[in-house]
Amino acid sequence: MSKPLKLGVAGLGTVGAGVLNLLRQNGDVIAARAGRPIEVVAVSARDRTRDRGVDVTGLAWHEDAVALAADPNVEVVVELIGGSEGPARRLVEAALAAGKPVVTANKALLATHGAALAQLSEAKATPLAYEAAVAGGIPAIKALREGLAGNRISRVAGILNGTCNYILTEMRVKGLPFDVVLKTAQELGYAEADPAFDIDGVDAAHKLAILAALAFGHQVDLKALHIEGIRNVSALDIALAGELGYRIKLLGIASQDEAGVTARVHPCMVPEASPIASVDGVFNAVLAEGDAVGRVVLQGRGAGAGPTASAVVADLVDIARGRTAPVWGAASATLATAPGLPMERHRGAYYLRLMVLDQPGVIADVTGALRDAKISLESMLQRGRAPGEAVPVVLVTHECEEAQMQSALARIAALPSVVEPPAMIRIEEL
Ligand SMILES: NC(=O)C1=CN([C@@H]2O[C@H](COP(=O)(O)OP(=O)(O)OC[C@H]3O[C@@H](n4cnc5c(N)ncnc54)[C@H](O)[C@@H]3O)[C@@H](O)[C@H]2O)C=CC1
Numbered sequence: 001m002s003k004p005l006k007l008g009v010a011g012l013g014t015v016g017a018g019v020l021n022l023l024r025q026n027g028d029v030i031a032a033r034a035g036r037p038i039e040v041v042a043v044s045a046r047d048r049t050r051d052r053g054v055d056v057t058g059l060a061w062h063e064d065a066v067a068l069a070a071d072p073n074v075e076v077v078v079e080l081i082g083g084s085e086g087p088a089r090r091l092v093e094a095a096l097a098a099g100k101p102v103v104t105a106n107k108a109l110l111a112t113h114g115a116a117l118a119q120l121s122e123a124k125a126t127p128l129a130y131e132a133a134v135a136g137g138i139p140a141i142k143a144l145r146e147g148l149a150g151n152r153i154s155r156v157a158g159i160l161n162g163t164c165n166y167i168l169t170e171m172r173v174k175g176l177p178f179d180v181v182l183k184t185a186q187e188l189g190y191a192e193a194d195p196a197f198d199i200d201g202v203d204a205a206h207k208l209a210i211l212a213a214l215a216f217g218h219q220v221d222l223k224a225l226h227i228e229g230i231r232n233v234s235a236l237d238i239a240l241a242g243e244l245g246y247r248i249k250l251l252g253i254a255s256q257d258e259a260g261v262t263a264r265v266h267p268c269m270v271p272e273a274s275p276i277a278s279v280d281g282v283f284n285a286v287l288a289e290g291d292a293v294g295r296v297v298l299q300g301r302g303a304g305a306g307p308t309a310s311a312v313v314a315d316l317v318d319i320a321r322g323r324t325a326p327v328w329g330a331a332s333a334t335l336a337t338a339p340g341l342p343m344e345r346h347r348g349a350y351y352l353r354l355m356v357l358d359q360p361g362v363i364a365d366v367t368g369a370l371r372d373a374k375i376s377l378e379s380m381l382q383r384g385r386a387p388g389e390a391v392p393v394v395l396v397t398h399e400c401e402e403a404q405m406q407s408a409l410a411r412i413a414a415l416p417s418v419v420e421p422p423a424m425i426r427i428e429e430l
């Protein structure tokens with residue numbers, strides 16, 4: 001067998017320790033597929049004494065992660081620190097500049113600096129691989145970049161954050177409170193170092209920007225993305241969605257037509273019969289629509305040590321085999337910046353849940369606001385009867401434009417009989 005491929009791994013947290021473990025556990029099959037053994041020779045982490053459940057005896061230890069790029073024994077740098085700036089960015093830039101291939105799971109870095117990193121990778125003819133950055137163990141990057149290379153892609157979408165999907169599932173199935181489930185997701189190694197990135201939709205937005213760049217050949221400006229997380233999704237809305245035949249999912253959706261690219265991340269109600277509705281727990285789903293292939297849906301675990309390490313090792317096998325591809329699937333000179341379409345142009349049906357005082361005339365006021373915004377109703381239900389007290393009222397609209405909905409919502413929220421800010425969830429037929 002040929003000489004081993006020697007790795008320097010930066011960051012020995014959930015994913016870093018997972019990669020070391022997987023390389024040891026499946027070393028034989030990985031070597032057979034890579035054509036040579038893949039060995040970790042050097043590491044960098046913050047705390048030398050911490051027990052990570054992985055033996056680092058005999059490996060070179062660098063206090064400064066960036067030093068891995070200059071270590072003459074390291075052929076490939078694996079960046080598993082995280083964050084769009086700081087040591088992660090410096091290490092990736094230094095490794096590419098030194099002509100050392102990089103494998104990373106860092107979606108924040110790719111979504112923020114992907115264009116410049118792609119140029120550096122091309123200038124140095126050095127691969128930058130990131131299968132683990134989107135949808136964990138699902139081979140979503142390969143699927144889009146290679147498997148669907150013959151298609152014009154019109155839409156790419158999915159459940160892109162394992163932490164949020166896990167929280168929404170546990171709230172629905174076990175009736176557990178949001179904070180309790182978030183803590184478990186952190187203990188299981190699903191959440192980002194700052195879990196606000198997960199629950200506020202930022203992590204899903206990073207992944208969507210990466211998928212959209214691959215799918216459409218456009219760099220997507222993160223600032224142009226509409227991003228909402230799951231903080232305001234209540235147990236009541238999850239239960240009411242079930243009564244109406246829907247599940248609530250945090251989705252990322254990007255589509256392209258003649259007018260430009262729309263990219264958005266927000267909670268959605270999807271019909272229970274939709275294949276995406278039954279993707280639960282830490283599982284993610286990635287859906288792509290191509291002109292030749294039609295619809296492709298992939299699902300699998302989107303977070304955690306094993307699934308993420310699986311994706312990192314897949315990239316390492318490619319590098320060992322000399323299989324490389326441009327970072328965004330095509331030369332970066334061919335990438336355009338997509339005109340982002342504003343969210344006000346979005347069209348769809350809406351779920352509204354209001355807490356209203358149970359008194360005569362309230363429904364007339366609410367439906368009047370919808371009528372004035374030219375929004376028609378598909379259904380309405382009121383739960384309970386408590387004269388003079390607040391009760392939930394649910395309205396499901398027919399398709400309308402987001403701008404119409406926002407104007408109606410502003411009027412409804414201002415009604416004296418509406419005692420809480422209205423809950424609004426977009427309905428998506430995926
Ligand atoms: N946990 C997951 O399920 C997934 C994580 N990712 C990404 O993988 C990367 C790593 O994530 P996790 O392992 O979950 O994070 P983590 O927080 O468990 O591990 C990161 C490690 O990097 C170390 N570190 C911080 N600064 C350092 C420095 N200057 N030099 C060396 N080490 C340093 C930390 O001490 C920590 O042990 C992130 O980019 C994350 O977004 C991607 C897919 C899934």
Ligand SMILES: N[C@@H](CC=O)C(=O)O
Pocket residue numbers: 133135136160161162163164190191192198203302303304
């Ligand atoms: N925090 C992320 C980890 C994987 O990318 C998630 O929960 O999906």
Ligand code: NA
Pocket residue numbers: 131132133134135136137138139140141311
């Ligand atoms: Na992946």
